[in-house]
Amino acid sequence: xxxxxxxxxxxxxxxxxxxxxxxxxxxxxxxxxxxxxxxxxxxxxxxxxxxxxxxxxxxxxxxxxxxxxxxxxxxxxxxxxxxxxxxxxxxxxxxxxxxxxxxxxxxxxxxxxxxxxxxxxxxxxxxxxxxxxxxxxxxxxxxxxxxxxxxxxxxxxxxxxxxxxxxxxxxxxxxxxxxxxxxxxxxxxxxxxxxxxxxxxxxxxxxxxxxxxxxxxxxxxxxxxxxxxxxxxxxxxxxxxxxxxxxxxxxxxxxxxxxxxxxxxxxxxxxxxxxxxxxxxxxxxxx
Numbered sequence: 204x205x206x207x208x209x210x211x212x213x214x215x216x217x218x219x220x221x222x223x224x225x226x227x228x229x230x231x232x233x234x235x236x237x238x239x240x241x242x243x244x245x246x247x248x249x250x251x252x253x254x255x256x257x258x259x260x261x262x263x264x265x266x267x268x269x270x271x272x273x274x275x276x277x278x279x280x281x282x283x284x285x286x287x288x289x290x291x292x293x294x295x296x297x298x299x300x301x302x303x304x305x306x307x308x309x310x311x312x313x314x315x316x317x318x319x320x321x322x323x324x325x326x327x328x329x330x331x332x333x334x335x336x337x338x339x340x341x342x343x344x345x346x347x348x349x350x351x352x353x354x355x356x357x358x359x360x361x362x363x364x365x366x367x368x369x370x371x372x373x374x375x376x377x378x379x380x381x382x383x384x385x386x387x388x389x390x391x392x393x394x395x396x397x398x399x400x401x402x403x404x405x406x407x408x409x410x411x412x413x414x415x416x417x418x419x420x421x422x423x424x425x426x427x428x429x430x431x432x433x434x435x436x437x438x439x440x441x442x443x444x445x446x447x448x449x450x451x452x453x454x455x456x457x458x459x460x461x462x463x464x465x466x467x468x469x470x471x472x473x474x475x476x477x478x479x480x481x482x483x484x485x486x487x488x489x490x
Contacts, residue, residue: 206321209235210354210398210422221400223352226366226389226407229398234356236396238314241359241418244303244336248289255285257311260292260301264345267301296338305334308420315420322354322422329425329487336418337362337411346384346408350377351423353401355409357393360417364399365390367406380406393419427483435483439474440467 211217212231221227247253260267272291275284295301309319309332319330331351339360348370355364368385384406392412393399401407403426411417446459 204317204321205325206235206318207325209233210322210356211400217400221402223402226402226405227400228389228391228393229400230396231398234396234398235318235420236356236358238318239308239312239334239358239420241336241416244305244334244418245289247305248287248292251286251289253287253305255287257306258287258292259304259306260295261304261344262299262301267295267299271295300338300340302335302337308332308334319422322424323488326424327481327484329484331423331425333421333423334418335421336416338416339411339414344408346380346406348375348377348380348404348406349401349423350403350428351425352403353399353407354422354424355393355399355401356420356422357395357397357399358418358420359395360411360415361392361394361413362409362417362419363390363392363412364401364407364409366399366401369402369405375404377404425487427480427487431483431487432479435479435486436474439470439479439482442470 205214207214207217209231211221211229217227217229255269255273259269260272269285272287272295273285274288274291275282276286277283292303296303308315309330310316312332315332319332323330337360346365346367355362365387366389367380367387388405391399403424446462447455450456450459
């Protein structure tokens with residue numbers, strides 16, 4: 204299955220014109236709207252196995268405390284908590300117009316997992332999935348920047364998006380954007396079957412429009428950061444160079460230090476920047 208083509212249409216054009224460069228509305232011939240239907244949410248709520256943090260409820264600028272939509276239950280004589288109650292969730296959606304957020308859908312939904320795994324292999328990155336169902340009306344998250352490239356697949360309803368420019372340098376944080384986000388690069392109403400691409404770090408916000416709820420699947424394509432490079436470099440340098448755990452005297456301690464220095468020198472000499480980046484990306488994908 205060519206999942207990238209199903210998400211972006213012309214793969215070569217997408218990678219050349221948009222990837223890491225500019226936001227875009229994509230209209231692939233066979234968008235992956237079938238991997239998870241909007242109606243599945245009600246079935247999942249009725250099944251009673253959705254558990255925090257895989258499910259959450261959010262308002263425009265805050266999270267709903269789990270105590271408001273979860274009820275304790277007894278399993279094998281023990282009290283277990285954090286399972287979402289379908290009736291409480293629906294009440295909060297109806298009365299307070301809360302958005303239902305399903306997190307890391309790729310970890311527990313077979314169809315979505317196939318999609319993210321395929322995309323991850325084609326892009327060489329870690330891909331995760333989040334499902335949003337927002338009630339009708341002008342409600343959405345505030346302007347923010349994500350530490351990931353985002354492919355938002357509109358499943359049902361409509362959603363209006365505003366995408367601004369990316370950060371000016373690498374010293375930015377994935378968070379709400381309260382400063383000047385720059386000019387609006389793209390404003391669009393996304394309809395079922397359309398896919399919005401937002402490059403990593405580009406500020407964006409979305410609001411449901413129309414008279415029906417909006418449901419979309421957000422595919423987040425994670426990139427390695429400096430912390431990932433540090434971690435992999437430390438792992439490479441720590442692998443090998445066996446020396447005694449407790450040298451007995453100054454001479455043996457100095458010899459151990461020399462052995463470790465020589466080992467790390469050889470390891471660094473054999474390591475290229477491209478290899479370190481590739482190792483970091485593979486580690487993020489669990490490889």
